[in-house]
Amino acid sequence: MSDIDVLLVEDNPDDAEFTLRALRKANVALRVALAEDGVQALEFVFGTGAHAQRAGAALPRVVLLDLKLPKVDGLEVLRRIKSDPRTRALPIVVLTSSRERRDIQACYLGGANSYIVKPVEYAELIAKLGDLVRYWLQLNETPPP
Amino acid sequence: MATAAEPETLAAVSPAALALCSRRSRARHAMDLLFRLLARLSPRVAKLIEHDTALAAELEERRNAEAALRAAYGELETRVAERTREVTQANEQLQQEIQDRRRTEQSLRYSETLLRRLHEDLEDHIAERTSELTRTIAELEAFSYSISHDLRAPLRAINGFAAILREEHADRLDADGDALLMKIETNAAKMAQLIDGLLDFSRLARAESVSAEVDMAALARGVALELAGDERSRTVELTIGELPRVVGDEPMLRQVWANLISNALKFSAPRATPCVAITGEARDGEVVFHVRDNGVGFDMTYAEKLFGVFNRLHRADEFPGVGVGLALTRRIVLRHGGRIWAESNEEGTVFHFALPAAPARRAA
DSSP, X not given: OOSOSEEEEOOOHHHXXXXXXXXXXXXXXXXXXXXXXXXXXXXXXXXXXXXXXXXXXXXOSEEEEOSSOSSSOHHHHHHHHHTSTTTTTSOXXXXXXXXXXXXXXXHHHTTOSEEEEOOSSHHHHHHHHHHHHIIIIIISOOOOO | OHHHHHHHHHHHHHHHHHHHSOHHHHHHHHHHHHHHHHHHHHHHHHHHHHHHHHXXXXXXXXXXXXXXXXXXXXXXXXXXXXXXXXXXXXXHHHHHHHHHHHHHHHHHHHHHHHHHHHHHHHHHHHHHHHHHHHHHHHXXXXXXXXXXXXXXXXXXXXXXXXXXXHHHSGGGOOHHHHHHHHHHHHHHHHHHHHHHHHHHHHHHHHOOOOOEEEXXXXXXXXXXXXXXXXXXXXXOEEEEOOOOOEEEOHHHHHHHHHHHHHHHHHXXXXXXXXXXXXXXXXXXXXXXXXXXXXXXXXXXXXXXXXXXXXXXXXXXXXXXXXXXHHHHHHHHHXXXXXXXXXXXXXXEEEEEEEEESSOSSOOO
């Protein structure tokens, strides 16, 4: 059984706070981990480096991935997770401010399971993340650990 | 021979003659002798004379021939001299001509070299400017893209924290605090609109366009119908005439109609009976469209500023909008190889835009 429902990969602390608040509004019991850059995200997923104690631990049920990240960017994180047989099944929802065609295209080609544009309005963010939690964690069956 | 015979004969006769004959007979004899001598000599003399005459005649003839020859020679020499003079003259002329031609060729070659160098310089210059311009455009696009995206993050933060404040701490806000929070939210919303406009603008610059025949009447009607759903336009009298078809990018042209019609609706809204009329016709290799309203109009002094990004001719609180629509509209029209202009007075405003009747290729 997964110990983490959502791995949120977000470098902007304000955005991270809004997303965490919005997720909590959708479901208070949600277990969320935060990675602040691409390296932390990969170490968390693969159980290496700072997250070596997670080696062999179950994967989060879904990853919310920002694209613009320091060190290793979101597209590269996506590519590494989707090209490793151990993590390929992990659902990845891209959550970004970019509405650019080329970003959307690149994410789907890289194996993203969903692509969501961060709304400017906080109320809209709450609504979107509520839908997201309902779909990916309640309606949808996530891959068995 | 004659001289050899004569002394012999004379010697034989002379002693007897002197002795026997009288002086008369001697004289006669002498005469006779003389005659005979003469008779014997005369043929020779005649022959000699004849010969001499012939010689003289021949000499005369020769002299004549010589004179004729000399005359002919003289004439020939004159002619030759004349011809030589002519040829020399012609030659000189030719030399002059050759020299002239050589000089012309030289100056032509020089001009050619100069021209080639100028041409090369110009091409270098153009290539340089083009790459400079391409770089600048790319930088500008990257800049506006980055601005649009990077500006969104703090805006999201402002909006988000204001919303949390309103939602979770409303009970601790008094009327003044609430009004201030409202101002923060209004400005954040305005900023969001500006950024959206900027994004639209930079997205259009990078968008590829597709050319196809477009039914402008249907397009304008569709857009007008959508906009008529707005409460502002509920009472508007909107007419759309026969419109010529064009070749262009339909989504972009839809945006042109949307911007012009919504502007017309927006600015005619304060009138008791707002009127918007859309007409169009083909003329002089162009198709021209007109969107006429009876709205408040604008000051023609600032007509040029109409189409600039973020330029507005009215106060923000008079009419909504951020000043991107017309800039976008003009950019689309220009991309189609057309032009756009506006006229206004206190009775209303007309926006005209002209597109090429059948654009073979559009400048991207």
